[in-house]
Amino acid sequence: MASGGARALANLAHGLRDLFFAPACAACGGAVGPDEFLCPVCQEQVESPPEPSCRVCGLPGHPWHCPDCAAKSSGL
Numbered sequence: 001m002a003s004g005g006a007r008a009l010a011n012l013a014h015g016l017r018d019l020f021f022a023p024a025c026a027a028c029g030g031a032v033g034p035d036e037f038l039c040p041v042c043q044e045q046v047e048s049p050p051e052p053s054c055r056v057c058g059l060p061g062h063p064w065h066c067p068d069c070a071a072k073s074s075g076l
């Protein structure tokens with residue numbers, strides 16, 4: 001009876017470990033391989049970043065500041 005309880009406890013611990021350490025992409029939480037940090041989709045984005053974007057608002061196509069943010073920063 002005691003051993004049965006210990007076994008159940010071990011199963012629970014195992015389940016918790018799987019829950020916390022289940023392989024998941026660090027960026028999107030998608031499925032990854034056991035030793036992978038990012039899923040293939042996010043890995044590709046890291047390796048080949050998307051087009052340059054405004055550093056303030058993230059608007060793509062503007063490597064530093066988009067016209068909007070440039071106007072704001074120069075107005076200050």
Ligand SMILES: [Zn+2]
Pocket residue numbers: 025026027028029030038039040041042043
């Ligand atoms: Zn991902």
Ligand SMILES: [Zn+2]
Pocket residue numbers: 054055056057058059065066067068069070
């Ligand atoms: Zn901007």
